[in-house]
Amino acid sequence: AQKVTQAQTEISVVEKEDVTLDCVYETRDTTYYLFWYKQPPSGELVFLIRRNSFDEQNEISGRYSWNFQKSTSSFNFTITASQVVDSAVYFCALTIFSGSARQLTFGSGTQLTVLP
């Protein structure tokens, strides 16, 4: 079975601080995809990034960056110079291709609060 763990339930930072959201996953499959979604206070789920298991390159998109390390089964998300608008719940998710598990499995989410 696959599993995603986001151990940080809540994080609070002051604006302009950097913050890293941790994601640890478990799967026996060698082919899988990892995702991050953002859920702002309005409630919708916004896709942020997708990464496949064969691509361990880190990715940077503006103030956002992602560090994928297969050796530690982690896919961490860093926000640089955080802003109040970054306040949201962030979900990490995993999908594999085999059997009946061909759907996204989500972590429990991390509530990020950025204080002005």
Add this chain to the structure above:
Amino acid sequence: DADVTQTPRNRITKTGKRIMLECSQTKGHDRMYWYRQDPGLGLRLIYYSFDVKDINKGEISDGYSVSRQAQAKFSLSLESAIPNQTALYFCATSEAVNYGYTFGSGTRLTVV
């Protein structure tokens, strides 16, 4: 129009009532999903459908049923609502499992 539309957006219902949550998508995708979100538990899969004739139970299907009326429509029913089904419900669609999902705006259901 939104890619995935859920109706209603909010609903309060009484224990024991039957309720249907509707979802329609304009993406043209075959795959559709219903998830439930509870605080501290993330999103958990209720049912999923890979095409009109293929419907599968997810992690927490007890107390729920679904209907795939067309490629674009996937409805979730609570036959006899109970208070612990109070949650935020999301419908989603995807082109393929590795493409990620497009989610609806959610339906906030309260069972009193």
